[in-house]
Every structure is written in C-alpha cells, then in structure tokens.
Amino acid sequence: MTEDVELVWGIPRSVMESEIGQFQGFLRQSQDLMQLCQNLEPLGSFRERPQAEEDSSWKQVIPYVSILHGNQILVLQRLKTQGEKRLHGKRSIGVGGHINPESEGAEPLMIRGLRRELLEEIGLSPELTECQFLGWINDDETAVGQVHLGLAVTVKVAEKPEIVETDRMTGEWLALEDLDPDSQSWESWSSLLISQLLLDQVSS
Numbered sequence: 001m002t003e004d005v006e007l008v009w010g011i012p013r014s015v016m017e018s019e020i021g022q023f024q025g026f027l028r029q030s031q032d033l034m035q036l037c038q039n040l041e042p043l044g045s046f047r048e049r050p051q052a053e054e055d056s057s058w059k060q061v062i063p064y065v066s067i068l069h070g071n072q073i074l075v076l077q078r079l080k081t082q083g084e085k086r087l088h089g090k091r092s093i094g095v096g097g098h099i100n101p102e103s104e105g106a107e108p109l110m111i112r113g114l115r116r117e118l119l120e121e122i123g124l125s126p127e128l129t130e131c132q133f134l135g136w137i138n139d140d141e142t143a144v145g146q147v148h149l150g151l152a153v154t155v156k157v158a159e160k161p162e163i164v165e166t167d168r169m170t171g172e173w174l175a176l177e178d179l180d181p182d183s184q185s186w187e188s189w190s191s192l193l194i195s196q197l198l199l200d201q202v203s204s
Contacts, residue, residue, distance in 0.1 A: 006049040009099035009109060010060040015043045016138070016149060026137055026152070026192045033133040033153065037108035046101060052147060056140075059149040063114035064094035064137060064189060066197070067122065068156045072173040073197075074122070078187075079168055090187040093179075093194060094150070095121050110151065121169070122161040130155050134196070139188045150189050154197075176201060 011019075019040065021027055044061065052060050067074040076092045099113035107115075111128065118124040134152040139145030163171045181194040 006098070007046040007101055008049045008052050008060050009044055009046050009101075009113070010052060010058055011040065011044040011149070013057050013059055016059050019043065020136055020149075023136075023138055024140055026135060026196045028135040028196065029133070031133055033131055034108065034111065034128065036133060037110040041108050041110065049098070054147075056146040058147070059138075060147055061099060061110065061149050061151060063096040063099070063110060063117060063153060064150040064193070065096055065114060065118060065131070065153045065155055066093045066193065067095060067124070067161065068154055068176075069158075069160050069173060071175055071177070073176050073179070074160075075172050075174050075179075076163075077170045077172075079170070091183075091185045091190065092187050093190045094152075094187075095124075096150075097121075114151075114153065118155075121163070121165050122171075123164045124155070124157070124161045126155050126157075130157075132156075134193075137189045137192055139192065142188050145188055152193055 047058065052058060073093055074095070076095070078090050078092060095118055096114065097117045099110060102109060102112045102116070105112050107128075114131070115125065118126065132154045134154060137150030137152055160173060163169060176197055179194050179198075181191045181198065183191075186194070
C-alpha cells in the first residue's frame, strides 16, 4: 500500500446487486440504519482511492445526508476547493463523503463515517434516532456515479446548523417544494433524491 494515499471503504458491485438490488436511480428501502450498517460492514473493504475511482466493479459507499428544518432543506454549493473535481460548481442537498479508516468505536464504520462528515461540514452531531434511512442512490449514467453508491439519510433539526467548511462550500435554506429536480445545477444524486422527497411530501 502506498503511503499517504487515501483509503476509502466500499463493496463489490456484485454485493450491491445481491444484497441491495440491481437498480438505476433511487431505491426506496425501510430498514433500521444500525442493523443495515452492521449487516453490510463485513461485506466491504478498504481500497486506495485512485484505484477505486477507476474500477466500476467496486462501489465506494458514501453517506448522503439531507438536513431538514421544518419545510426547508439545506442546499449546498460545491466550490472549486472541494475534493471531487467532477462536482465543482454543482448544488447538492447531501452532506457526506468517503468512508475512511476510523478509530475503534461501538458503532458500525458507516455510521462513524456519517457522524464525522456531519460534524466536519456543518458542526452537527445528531442522535442516531434522529437519522432516518431513506434508501440507496445509484447512478451508473455518470462517471462519478459508476464508482459510488449513496446511503441516503435525512436528519430533522430544531435549529439550523452553520456551514463549517466555508472554504469548500456555501449553503442556504430553501423550501423543498421550490426545488426543481430537473435543473442542470444539481449533482445527479441530489436530483434523484429531490424527486423522491417531493413524492414523499405529496403522499404524507
């Protein structure tokens, strides 16, 4: 293993297809987040990120957390200083990032990674009971999507958190119903997730 190369956690595409499903877009699932992460963790492993970014037979799992405050949702704008060049300038409703090796803890690796991203990006440390698992996002129609799999989660907050990583992103709060999922300004995962959240809003 090369020194100073980022390690990222993921699962083989074959595991995704057998354990989650073979799908394109958003796959709605209702499952306990803790149990889900515990079951999936033994099936994954770490790889060097440069290798993982070129291998579509292996999916890097990304916690993708939408922050809700009443009828508003946190919308992020990715700046050019953000790590993933293919997403520069895109808008997003997902807080998250790659899962890296974490110090030992009682919670599953994916949950520890989710917590770290929320704390680093927006200073939020929610209770696990406040994190609702929505489903999975898979977009094989884009180069980024071919090597990533999104773990879609929502967190409802009583007070609006502030962006911590202001050098990498900006943020604003917008009404969910005012978002256009077909706008080219969104990264593809957010477009898929907005469509689902709007459907949920209509059916609730």
